[in-house]
Amino acid sequence: MVTSQDVARLAGVSQATVSRVLQGSARVSPETRERVLAAMKQAGYHPNAAARAMRTRRAGTIGVVVADITNPFYPQLLEAVSDELDRAGQRMTLWNATGPSEGGALEAIREGAVDGLLFTTVTEMSKPLEEALQRNEPVVLLHRGLDHIGCDQVTADNVAGGRLAARYLVRAGHERIGFLRGPQSASTALHRERGFRETLDELGHPLPPELVRPGDFSHDTARAAMRELLDRPQPPSAVFCANDLTALGAVDGAISLGVRVPEDVWVVGYDDIAMAAWEAYGLTTVRQPITDMARMAVRMLIERIEDRTLPARRREFPAELVVRRSTAHTPAS
Amino acid sequence: MVTSQDVARLAGVSQATVSRVLQGSARVSPETRERVLAAMKQAGYHPNAAARAMRTRRAGTIGVVVADITNPFYPQLLEAVSDELDRAGQRMTLWNATGPSEGGALEAIREGAVDGLLFTTVTEMSKPLEEALQRNEPVVLLHRGLDHIGCDQVTADNVAGGRLAARYLVRAGHERIGFLRGPQSASTALHRERGFRETLDELGHPLPPELVRPGDFSHDTARAAMRELLDRPQPPSAVFCANDLTALGAVDGAISLGVRVPEDVWVVGYDDIAMAAWEAYGLTTVRQPITDMARMAVRMLIERIEDRTLPARRREFPAELVVRRSTAHTPAS
DNA sequence: CCTCGCCGTGAATACGTAAACATGCCTCTC
DNA sequence: GAGAGGCATGTTTACGTATTCACGGCGAGG
Numbered sequence: 001m002v003t004s005q006d007v008a009r010l011a012g013v014s015q016a017t018v019s020r021v022l023q024g025s026a027r028v029s030p031e032t033r034e035r036v037l038a039a040m041k042q043a044g045y046h047p048n049a050a051a052r053a054m055r056t057r058r059a060g061t062i063g064v065v066v067a068d069i070t071n072p073f074y075p076q077l078l079e080a081v082s083d084e085l086d087r088a089g090q091r092m093t094l095w096n097a098t099g100p101s102e103g104g105a106l107e108a109i110r111e112g113a114v115d116g117l118l119f120t121t122v123t124e125m126s127k128p129l130e131e132a133l134q135r136n137e138p139v140v141l142l143h144r145g146l147d148h149i150g151c152d153q154v155t156a157d158n159v160a161g162g163r164l165a166a167r168y169l170v171r172a173g174h175e176r177i178g179f180l181r182g183p184q185s186a187s188t189a190l191h192r193e194r195g196f197r198e199t200l201d202e203l204g205h206p207l208p209p210e211l212v213r214p215g216d217f218s219h220d221t222a223r224a225a226m227r228e229l230l231d232r233p234q235p236p237s238a239v240f241c242a243n244d245l246t247a248l249g250a251v252d253g254a255i256s257l258g259v260r261v262p263e264d265v266w267v268v269g270y271d272d273i274a275m276a277a278w279e280a281y282g283l284t285t286v287r288q289p290i291t292d293m294a295r296m297a298v299r300m301l302i303e304r305i306e307d308r309t310l311p312a313r314r315r316e317f318p319a320e321l322v323v324r325r326s327t328a329h330t331p332a333s
Numbered sequence: 334m335v336t337s338q339d340v341a342r343l344a345g346v347s348q349a350t351v352s353r354v355l356q357g358s359a360r361v362s363p364e365t366r367e368r369v370l371a372a373m374k375q376a377g378y379h380p381n382a383a384a385r386a387m388r389t390r391r392a393g394t395i396g397v398v399v400a401d402i403t404n405p406f407y408p409q410l411l412e413a414v415s416d417e418l419d420r421a422g423q424r425m426t427l428w429n430a431t432g433p434s435e436g437g438a439l440e441a442i443r444e445g446a447v448d449g450l451l452f453t454t455v456t457e458m459s460k461p462l463e464e465a466l467q468r469n470e471p472v473v474l475l476h477r478g479l480d481h482i483g484c485d486q487v488t489a490d491n492v493a494g495g496r497l498a499a500r501y502l503v504r505a506g507h508e509r510i511g512f513l514r515g516p517q518s519a520s521t522a523l524h525r526e527r528g529f530r531e532t533l534d535e536l537g538h539p540l541p542p543e544l545v546r547p548g549d550f551s552h553d554t555a556r557a558a559m560r561e562l563l564d565r566p567q568p569p570s571a572v573f574c575a576n577d578l579t580a581l582g583a584v585d586g587a588i589s590l591g592v593r594v595p596e597d598v599w600v601v602g603y604d605d606i607a608m609a610a611w612e613a614y615g616l617t618t619v620r621q622p623i624t625d626m627a628r629m630a631v632r633m634l635i636e637r638i639e640d641r642t643l644p645a646r647r648r649e650f651p652a653e654l655v656v657r658r659s660t661a662h663t664p665a666s
Numbered sequence: 667c668c669t670c671g672c673c674g675t676g677a678a679t680a681c682g683t684a685a686a687c688a689t690g691c692c693t694c695t696c
Numbered sequence: 697g698a699g700a701g702g703c704a705t706g707t708t709t710a711c712g713t714a715t716t717c718a719c720g721g722c723g724a725g726g
Contacts, residue, residue: 001445003712014676019714029674049446050386051712054681059383061426061446069412070607075402082402082429091441093394094427096415108424112334113382113394219611252612274403278552279585280613336682347706352684362704384682387711 002045011039022047053112061091062301063105063114067121069096071217071245072273073290077120077143080294088302090115097121103128109137116305118142118297123185125149138304142297144187150312152304154297156288158188161319162195164286165240165268168321170203174238174266178211178229180222180250182242189217189242192270192286196240211236215246222249223256230259238266238327244273247283251326262328272322282325289317335378344372355380386445394424395634396438396447400454402429404550404578405606406623410453410476413627421635423448430454436461442470449638451475451630456518458482471637475630477520483645485637487630489621491521494652495528497619498573498601501654503536507571507599511544511562513555513583515575522550522575525603525619529573544569548579555582556589563592571599571660577606580616584659595661605655615658622650 004018011018013036020028021036028036039045053059064081066074078094085092093114095105106128108114116138122129125146132139133151145153169177179196182189200207210232213225222241226249229236241247247269254261261267269276272287296315304310337351344351346369353361354369361369372378386392397414399407411427418425426447428438439461441447449471455462458479465472466484478486502510512529515522533540543565546558555574559582562569574580580602587594594600602609605620629648637643 001712004714005712015713016677016715017675019712020675023714027674032674046440046443048387048712049441049444050383050390050392051681052714053383054381054387054683054711055713055715057383057681069408069415070405072403072405072408075405075408078427079402079429082427086437091426091437091446092428093424094411094415095425096412104419104424107379108382110379111382113424219607223612248611248613255612274552275608278581279556279588280581334682337684338682348683349685349707350705353705356684360704365704381682384711385684387681387713388683388685390711 001048002043004045004047007036007039007043007045010043011036057112059113059115060089061093061114062116062118062298062305063093063095063108064118065095065097065102065105065120067097068217069094071243072275073244073271074120076273076290077294080291081118081142081298084295084298088298090302102126106132109139116140116301118301120144121186122146123183136308138301138308140297140301140304142293145314147187152297152300152312153314154293154300154317155187155314156293156317157319158191158288159195159198161270161286161288162192162197162240163199164195164319164321165192165270166196166199166203168323168327169238169240169266169268170200170205172238172266172327175205176211176234176236176238177205177207178213178236178239179207180213180215180225180239180241180246182246183216186217192242211239215242217243217245219245219249219252222246223253226250226253227257230254230257230265235259236265238268240268240270242270244269244271244276244283244285247285247326248275248281251281251283261326266327268327276322277324284324284327285322287320287322293317334381335376337378337380340369340372340376340378343376344369390445392446392448393422394426394447395631395638396426396428396441396450398428398430398435398438398450398452398454400430400456401550402427404576405608406577406604407453409606409623410627413624414451414475414631417628417631421631423635435459439465442472449473449634451634453477454519455479456516469641471634471641473630473634473637475626478647480520485633485645486647487626487633487650488520488647489626489650490652491524491621492528492531494603494619494621495525495530495573496532497528497652497654498525498603499529499532499536501656501660502571502573502599502601503533503538505571505599505660508538509544509567509569509571510538510540511546511569511572512540513546513548513558513572513574513579515579516549519550525575544572548575550576550578552578552582552585555579556586559583559586560590563587563590563598568592569598571601573601573603575603577602577604577609577616577618580618580659581608581614584614584616594659599660601660609655610657617657617660618655620653620655626650 005015008015008018021033119141120143122144140152142154145155215221247267250267251261269283269285272285276283276285338348341348341351452474453476455477473485475487478488548554574583580600583600584594602616602618605618609616609618
């Protein structure tokens with residue numbers, strides 16, 4: 001391994017001067033700088049990350065935790081996060097945590113292997129997370145939040161999104177509306193459901209309990225649930241789904257029974273993932289500005305890494321209804 | 334920060350003993366071990382990753398490079414890679430490299446920020462990659478390979494997969510077969526095309542040049558290309574696509590023109606991503622054992638990190654045709 | 667002409683861990 | 697009973713970098 005010491009010898013300067021050139025900011029005469037840069041190049045020098053991290057107490061890496069990377073929503077989120085981190089010159093360590101096993105990420109921040117953590121899928125205030133927050137470790141919650149926790153959070157207005165869906169379906173004249181829920185541990189699922197239910201109540205069309213099915217944000221569970229709903233004597237004429245993956249499963253459940261979307265049943269999703277726009281589904285959905293949210297979260301995290309004394313901040317982004325083919329312009333019933 | 338020194342003081346032993354307890358293997362009396370463990374717990378000690386990395390010359394992290402994380406194939410691959418790395422106690426740093434910008438990953442390995450690299454989407458022998466191989470850095474190519482390079486590689490038999498598709502379509506009686514290509518820089522695209530073309534030639538049904546369209550493994554490009562093919566006076570009766578994302582785009586292109594799959598045109602994809610099995614598409618495709626390949630690649634990389642003198646190894650996995658609804662059991666023409 | 671201060675550079679040190687080397691005691695053997 | 701050897705533990709060092717402190721020289725001001 002080539003060290004700054006080797007470069008120093010080659011350039012006929014001290015190791016300190018090499019370090020100064022590396023940092024750029026120090027005062028080094030132009031001639032010396034040139035000589036050192038040439039020596040670095042000639043020797044094929046690259047500063048050692050571990051030594052640098054030890055000295056500066058910065059790993060140059062941030063950790064990102066997602067719950068299920070095969071849910072297409074997260075790759076879209078990750079793409080934006082990754083871009084923004086590149087721009088900031090930070091590396092990204094990723095955890096695909098099934099269940100409440102953010103343990104690895106929290107261990108990493110305690111060990112100093114990452115400078116901060118971006119959680120996209122918190123579900124609860126786990127013991128290690130509580131510890132991390134108490135120790136004032138840089139943590140930002142993106143997408144899913146924790147209601148009563150003082151911690152940086154970037155979310156979308158999921159209550160408003162649920163309201164949009166409810167108003168849209170009721171105004172279109174639907175009388176029997178169904179709902180495919182998300183996991184009750186996800187704030188997104190809860191808020192979307194709350195907005196949806198409240199608005200249905202306000203409009204005098206409360207959600208019939210028999211048309212509500214539990215779910216876990218997975219395609220297969222949603223598909224099965226939709227088949228159950230459609231097999232009922234009085235099936236729903238429209239179904240709102242807690243996220244797009246659920247909605248795609250619902251559409252597939254309908255197709256599998258020969259039930260047509262939207263002629264026989266409308267389906268509305270949530271997130272506006274790329275696939276929602278594809279012809280085979282043409283899914284009406286509530287869009288949240290994934291990319292903007294991701295960028296914001298990364299910036300907040302980097303700010304917090306640089307200044308841990310900042311007050312906890314919350315940013316909420318607006319939701320927007322995107323109408324496509326899965327809901328016709330005239331009611332189905 | 335709590336250091337092993339602090340723990341040592343607290344337990345009334347030397348720092349070396351704390352380190353020995355940490356390593357587990359050293360000889361420490363049971364009583365001392367207990368005392369040290371208790372002190373660690375009481376003090377809330379967690380070993381510093383940077384210092385450890387500097388001392389052991391191991392980062393405990395491996396780097397993974399993908400080209401386009403929004404292509405659902407890669408999340409599936411990453412899920413398996415991530416699982417296997419967890420099992421090995423390694424962290425994963427991810428690069429989502431658009432274009433030939435594996436630069437970040439190669440810089441990271443030179444700096445020692447990662448112990449090895451897993452490339453899932455190499456396209457060419459870039460300068461930095463060549464350097465890394467010359468320096469005998471631990472590098473494994475997964476999914477896409479480089480034909481004439483002596484380097485660990487885990488691929489599927491894409492030539493055989495292309496043959497399977499060709500034989501299937503010809504035996505089903507198709508006379509006008511089209512092909513949506515992948516990027517010519519991807520070994521997978523080239524090999525699939527080679528197997529497909531060669532077999533069509535052997536069977537006396539060479540690919541008509543006017544039914545071949547370039548592509549980039551993206552949904553939108555494939556959709557547009559499919560519309561061009563279907564708009565021709567003599568459209569194809571079956572289209573083979575260089576990967577599943579391309580095939581899904583092709584199906585959507587057909588739908589957008591009111592052309593039915595499989596009644597009017599058959600579509601065959603490649604990869605068998607999860608969505609291929611969903612009802613809306615029901616895509617016939619060539620499966621490659623993504624999970625097995627990922628596991629193998631991770632194990633190979635870890636072996637190589639532990640012993641850089643190993644000879645370069647290649648593992649090729651078999652391909653398998655999965656027939657679904659996008660190809661009916663009787664020819665369309 | 668002398669002194670003060672600044673600028674460029676070198677020397678020395680600290681970061682936290684792992685491991686090589688050193689030490690003292692206890693036991694076993696002849 | 698004395699020497700040898702093993703075992704538990706302490707002392708010391710090295711890893712590579714960033715930074716603080718020290719120093720010599722030179723220019724400016726009185």
